[in-house]
Amino acid sequence: MSTMTMAKAINEGLRAKLANDPKSFLMGEDIGSLGGVYRITEGLKAEFGAHRVMDTPLAESGIIGTALGMALRGHRPICEIQFDGFVFPAFNQITTQLAKIRTRSDGQLSAPVVIRIPYGGGIGSIEHHSESPEALFAHTPGLRIITPSNANDAYWMIQQAVECKDPVIFFEPKRRYWLKGEVDTENSPGDPFKAHVVREGSDATLVAYGPLVPVALAAANAAAEDGHSVEVIDLRSISPIDFDTVEASVNKTGRLVVAHEAPTFGGIGGEIASRISERCFYSLEAPAIRVGGFHMPYPVARVEEHYLPDIDRMLEALDRAFAY
C-alpha cells in the first residue's frame, strides 16, 4: 500500500505494463521527453527508450490509424489523445475502423488498442479542453470504455485495459489527476467492467463515474445530515455498463439519480434511467432523475461552475426523488 495521486498511479500502471509486456508501447503527442502535457508519462521515455514511448507527429487520425495497423501486426499500442476535444480528428478511425475490425473480419482479427483521453471540466481551461464525449463512443458497438475515479482503480484499470483483447477507451478525469489515494499494488480490484458500490445506503441510489464520484460521495454525506441514506455507485465502466449492480441497489433503495458532466440529452444517464426503469419498475418510488451538463457546447471557464453538476445540484435531484 502506498499513497499517490491518480496521475502517478496511471504512470505507475503504465510503467508496470511496459515492464512486463514487451509488445506494449506508448504513442502520442508530447509524451516523450515532456512526459505529456499532464506529465502522465513522465520518466517513462528515459526508462524504456524512445522506441517504447513514441512521440508522434501531431495527427490524431494518424495516431489511431497506425496504432490499428501495429495491433494487426501483434503489437499493443497505448495511445494518448492530448485532450478530450481533440479526439475528433480520430473519430473516423475509432468508430469506422478500430471498433469494427473484429466483426468485419468475422472474428479473425482483433485490435487491442488502448486510447487514453483526459476528459472533463472544472480546470478553468480554454475551449475544447473540458469536454466529456464518452456517450459518442459508448454508442459505438465494438468499443469498451472505462474511467477510474480514484488512484487505486487508475493503477489497475489502465493495466487491465492493455490486457483486454478489445479496443478500450480509457477516460482519465483530468481534474482528479492530483487527487491522492491509497494504491494496493498487490491486489487487483477485479473486473474493470464491474461497478463498485462505494457508499452503502438505503433511501436512494446515486450513480456517478470518473470526476463526479467524489462529488457524489460529498452529496451523500450532506444528505445524511438531513437524514437521507444515499447509496453511491461508481460505475467505472461506461461500455459495457454493469446494470446488475445498479439494479440490485435500486431494488433496495427505490430511487435513482444519475450524474455526469456530459450533457444529459442522449447521454449515459438516459440509458441507465431507461434500463433501470424496465428492470426495477415495481421497486421505484420515483422516476429516475438525471443530473448533467446542459444542452450547450461546454461553456467558457468563467461560467463552468454553473454548468458542472456539483453537490447542490445532486442534492436538488435527490430532493426531487424524495418528494415522490
Added chain:
Amino acid sequence: MGAAQQADTGTSGSGAPASPRPQAGNQAGNPPAGSQAPSSAGNSAGVLRNAGVGPDEAVQLLDEHGATHHDATFSSYIEKLDPDVLRGFYRDMATVRRFDTEATALQRQGELALWVPVIGQEAAQIGSGSAMNKADYAFPTYREHGVALTRGLDLADLLKLFRGVTNGGWDPRETNFHLYTLVLAAQTLHAVGYAMGISRDLVADPTTEPAAVVAYFGDGASSEGDVHESMVFAASYDAPVVFFCQNNNWAISVPFEVQSKIPLVNRAAGYGMPGIRVDGNDVLAVYAVTQWALDHARSGHGPVFIEASTYRVGAHTTADDPTKYRMNAEEELWKTRDPLARLETYLRAENLADDAFFEQVKNDGDELAAHVRRTTLALGSADIRHKFATVYAEAHPLVAEELAWFENYEASFADVDTENAQGGAA
C-alpha cells in the same frame, strides 16, 4: 479532355492539357534542401531526380504498340525475367478481366448487391502485386481484385462482401492481403502502422524476415487527410511502405483535375520520399518500379510513392453511369492503351506465346468464372448469431443479454410456425 491527356504515358502529340497549367517541374516538385529524395537518376519518368514530373512523363518499358523501351534504372528488373513469368503476367491480367466480367454479370442478374469493376487497371494491379514477396503485406481499397489474385486468394471470396454475407470474406493472415476498406484512405494509415510494426519486430528480433507493405489507394482518396497523415508518419519513422496510387483519372464522376493541379507523384518530395510515376497500363514497368520501391523500403530506406497512371474503363460501380459525366472518346482513347493487348503483341512478336497459350488462358478463365459463379450461388445466408459473437473478442454482458432476448424472440415463433405448417398441410 485534360484528364485523359494528362495521363498519357509518353507518346508525344496528345499531351497538351486543355487548360493552362503550370509546369510541375518548376513548381511543387522541387523538394526543400535536405530532401531525402535520391539524387541518382536520369530515367524517363524524371521521378528520381529532384525536380518534379511533368504531366506526360512516366516510366514505360512496354508501350501501347507492344514495343519495348529501355530505362536505366528499371529495365534490369525485367530483363532477367523467365518467359514463364511474362506469360504469367498475361494470364493473371486475362484471368482477373474474365472474373470481372462474370462478377458484373452476377450483379446484373441480381446475385450481388453491387460490383466494383477493375477493367482497365489490370496491369497496375498484377504488376504491383506480383512484385511483392510472400512476407510482404497489401492493404487494398475495394477494387484490388487483381492484387488479390496475385496474393493467392480464391477470387470467389471477394464476392461474399458484395453478396452481403460478410464484410470480410477471407482471413488476411493467410495471404497477407488485408480486408477491403470502403472508407477511403483509412487503410493507408493501417498499412503504415503495419509497416511500423515490421520495424518494431526487427528491432526486437533482428532475425525477423524483412518485409514491406503496399498501401493501395486512388486519385480520389489522395485528397483524404488520412493519406497525408499516413505519408507524414511513414516518412517520420522510415516505415517500410510503398504508397501505390492508381490514378484512374476519375473519382466516381469527378475528374482528376479537381483532386490535384499537379501530378500526384510530385507530392512525394514534399514528404521527403522518392516518387515514381509509371505507366499503369504497362505491366512490365509497374512490376519493375514496384520491385525497386519494395527493395528500397525493405532494406530500411523508408517509404516510396508510386503513381500508376491508368484509366477506369468501366463504371465506378455497377450503380454508376459514366455516360452522364465523361466523353466516349476518352474511353475509346484509353482502350487503345489496353494493358493486355500490348503484352499479347509483345509475347507473339518475341515468340514467347502462341495461339495455344492464349486459347488455354481463355479456357482457364472461363473455368474460373464458372467456379466463381457456382461458389457464389452456393453461398448460404449469414447468421446474425455469428454477428453477435464477433462484436467483441471478450465476453460482453450487453451483447449476451441481447442475444438471449433474440433467441427467445425467435423461439416464440416456433409454435406459430408449427401451426402454420399444420394448417397448410390440412
